[in-house]
Amino acid sequence: MQRYIIVRLFQNVIALIILSVIIFLLVRLSGDPALLMLPEGATKEHYQEMRAYLGLDKPIYVQYCIFITNAMKGDFGKSIRTKKPVIDSIKEMLPNSIKLVAVSMVMAFIISIPLGVMAAVKKGTFIDTFARVIAGLGQSLPTFWVGLMLIQLFVIRLGVLPASGMETWKHYLMPAFCLAIYLVAGVVRLLRSSMLEALDSEYIKMARIKGVSEMIIVYKHALRNSLLPVLSFGGMYIAIMITGAILIETVFAWPGVGRLAYRAIVSQDFPLIQGVVMAAAVVVMTANLITDILYSYFDPRIRHQV
């Protein structure tokens, strides 16, 4: 198991490095990086300072080293718009995003796991059809649009929920729900097919031969096996959640990193975007690692390798 984790860690770090190179090159390719990083109305002195700071007269690999060393120190420069260090803004907003994503994921699993199991156990009945409809819709509806429509319904027309901010549990309801939609769709589908496969297997037949009750067969024997594929897709889910978070935070004016990214685009705040992308990469890497560890722990075939 340790070997597996170390290998995955190594792969993630490589991916991170490649990403940083991509970002680095992207900037250099587009023209003058110094100009990109400066606000309008900057003076010639600012320009010279920036050039020195970025090491633009030095060879390109040295520039990359400067970039990376700064990044590792957490120095992504100052936001053009707010003039604050980028890293501070990120540190401030990140916990808010994490809270939203966490609540959303809990919501998603509470809905999708029972639904996926039921759909498989009662295959062909109404609940199966219902689950598949939900899954189909979940993957087809643009979540930010759903968010807007929910605001129109619950905030403007009915006035029961707040439109923005994050003070009470009511504030979490709509954004977390919208964020969860796509995840629910994916998990329901995956869980349903994994369960169907498991319930058809020889080891489940064996359990029935032993005289184990159907309830235990479904929730202990089959589910345990079916949750593994769901877990292994963890990495993809994180990416989906982050994408969703950017959109949802924008729609609901949630003070998180997603909204930060959106505003950065709108105001062409390059250092901020660069910082957000790198921060996202680190978050993804960490989340992937956690998922990998969990997966290797729960799958005995990996935990106790022959």
Added chain:
Amino acid sequence: MEREKIKKLRYRGFPVTSGMTILIFMFLAILGESLAPYPPNELNLSEKFLPPFWQEGGNMAHPLGTDMLGRDMLSRIMAGARVSFIVAVLALSLGGLVGTALGIIAGYYGGKVDAILMRTADATLAFPIILLAMLMALILGPSIQNVVISLGITLWARYAVVIRGEVLSLKERDFVALAKVAGSSSLRIMFLHIFLNIRNTLLVMLTLQVGWAIIVEASLSFLGAGIPGPSPVWGSMISKGREYISTAWWIPFFPGFAVATVCLSFNMLGDWLREIFDPKLRQVG
């Protein structure tokens, strides 16, 4: 045998509404602007904020209402189909082509090549490309090329992984050994024999990905990192209509509804295709 199978199954649950929606969509994409009742960008400030015809104040001249600059909603929706369609087709071609080719290579040759390609694919799948797309849009300016490239970068990985899986299982089958014995070159085996057998999987995947591509493009446009004007883009329409959500809900509603409908139709078609070709294809999409 294949033809008989499909003939027998053609009448089994073919999603007619979805099929029709898709046809309408493609039709509009090609002919859209010329068919629209009004030029989509024609301003008419005296007629702005007209609600859809079933609400008070609306009329049949503008069945879906008008936006904040008096432009006809219906025409704009019809014209917006084109951009979405083009982007989807281009992105799927790019991602699908590259992904399938790499998947076949990875599956066929195995070993180090396979390992490297799969690791790269995993890494790509796990990263929210939307961020990279936003970065690109900021640095290079928003454009169709950037959106297509960003979508293509995410898509190739899915194709590569699935196709590789198929190839791995096909590789062991007899007809490949036969071809080798008959002296076919590796390239020929790969691209002729194997490809003909993964055709179905590919078709199902492509269909299911169209919806996804349209939604991601709409999301990017919504954030301002997608397709720029001047012709109408559904995502941007939602974004610009956002501030009128309380006064003129139809401005952001209809573009989003269009996205949802088209996407749903493609997904249902893809699901039906999957059922026909092989109900066991579960990892696809």
Added chain:
Amino acid sequence: MTINFLEVKNLSTYFFTRRGVVKAVDGVSFHVKKGETFGLVGESGCGKTITCLSIMRLVPEPAGRIVGGEIFLEGEDLLKKSEKELVKIRGSKISMILQDPMTSLNPVFTIGDQLTEAIRIHRFLKGKSLWESAKKILQLVHIASPETCLTSWPHQLSGGMRQRVVGAISISCEPKLLIADEPTTSLDATIQVQYLRLLREIQEKTDLTLIFITHDFGIVARMCRRAAVMYAGKIVETAEVREIFNHPAHPYTQALMKSVPKVEEKVTRLASIEGQPPPLHHLPPGCIFAPRCSAKKEECRPEEYPPMVEIEKGHFVSCWRYI
């Protein structure tokens, strides 16, 4: 007249598919005496496994359904029992060994978990006594270090060991009837013999009644006292194994006997049976073997399936030639 331990009367299990009704088991009747080893022989797809799944009432639904017949276990009709009662019977009265040891064990639970589960359910043991009981059973199937095995995971064991564990699980609650579904097919030749010996040993020790499903006549000869030959969902011949070998009555059985090459004889061409078994959703009328039968007579035309007749004591055949 003593009641037979297991009495199957006219069992029919059909599968309802899009292509039609598949008559996997059609009017099957046989009986097994207590402590006997009974063989169910036939080629793949002839219905032997479904027959036994029907006995256990584990036919995959909703496609499959037992549509008729009676199954008497020690005088009680299993087909009339509720699911609740069946759950108690499975594992404790009847048990089964499945064919493929690689897939019969749940990969996410330890051997100990899977082995003790049955004991816990049927014999209500807990804690230390449960563990000791599990160890004893592993010793019964000749597993060298039971402690290690109990804490191992399925993927850590070899095929042969896994099949022993499966056997252990099946007998853990001392069932009276054990159905072994081709238990040695997936094992190496050398291990096969050991396993068969093991089953024999267990049977002698516990007075178990054993039904052996196989397509291998060698195993039938070695293990079974009596056997029934199945073809396309029906039983064509039932007799003591010695009789089947020396005086096979049904043309199908005769052809099977001929197609097994004997070591002493010189063989130029392997004998085989012409044709293919009929598709089960589209059976020919009358005698189902007729299309392939080399001993066909005029009387074999009628639309009826030949009834089972006793040609000698204990020797039953379903063939128009004997009527």
